[in-house]
Amino acid sequence: MAPLIRAAGGVVWRAAADGVRICLVHRPRYDDWSLPKGKLEAGEHPLAAAVREVSEETGVRAVPQVRLSSVRYTAREGIPKTVDYWSMRYVADDPTVVVDADEVNGIRWLPVDEALALLSYSHDIRVVRDYAALPAVTAVCGLVRHAHAGKRSTWSGPDTARPLDDSGRDRAAELVALLAPLRPARLVSATPLRCVQTLQPLADRLDLPIVADSALDEPTAGQDPDEKSLSTAGRLAELATDGLDFVACSQGKVMPGALRRLLDANGTGDYRTPKGGGWLVAFSAAGAVAADRL
DSSP states (O other): OOOOOEEEEEEEEEETEEEEEEEEETTTTTTEEOOOOOEETTTTTTHHHHHHHHHHHHHHHEEEEEEEEOOEOOOOTSSSSEEEEEEEEEEEOOOOOOOOTTTTTTEEEEEEHHHHHHHOOOHHHHHHHHHHTTTOOOOOEEEEEEEOOOOOOGGGGGGGGOOOOOHHHHHHHHHHHGGGGOOOOOOEEEESSHHEEEEEEEEHHHOOOOOOOGGGSSSTTTTHHHHHHHHHHHHHHHHHHOOOEEEEEETTTTHHHHHHHHHHHTOOOOOOOOTTEEEEEEEEEEEEEEEEEO
């Protein structure tokens, strides 16, 4: 197969008195102005790479919110290159990061119009326009399905007490690299043990409690699945109303319906989620505006 360069980055924004400013970087090697981005490390998820590269090139901490356009072009080495981008909310400067001046020797925070005029490449301009078309994002939810917990038929105890198996525990640990960059203010889980255990490694990393919430449980016997999906969607939207980012763990029989309620009035989207998989769901003041499959 032909080689392919994979990279990731972000449109990092922060509030200003007259709107927002977005971050551009100047690279002395190419004498250009571009969006912060960089190559994926071996085995690294693009979302994690985007957060890391933004930090390394700008010296700021930022939280990913909405997946933007991916761009494809031929790099200077003559190799095809794909760059995945997310919009990212500025959190703070990171005093632990020293930006390599050989890589980036200038950083500017500009209004969108000025940024569009300064950018050196048309593909970056398309990404910034994609960002500018978004409604203002007020909260982000990392929504995951519990990891693997063996087979229900082979578990002799109450199903709510069925724990993660070895594969599930491994996946729960892997999810930390994807969910910790969201810098959630709280962790919410459906009540079954396997759901709580899926968030436990993240809770340990962030030193946050896990709040059990039956609104995220799958339908019980005799409960109408559509009504349960509506209830779960309403709870997720309610959790987002205070503007705090959060991570939630739910179950496979309720997540697709809840996501359709939140995002897909026509019911045509495929929101089936494998065990240990998930979504980055962005909310505005009017409700959910985007969901990116993790």
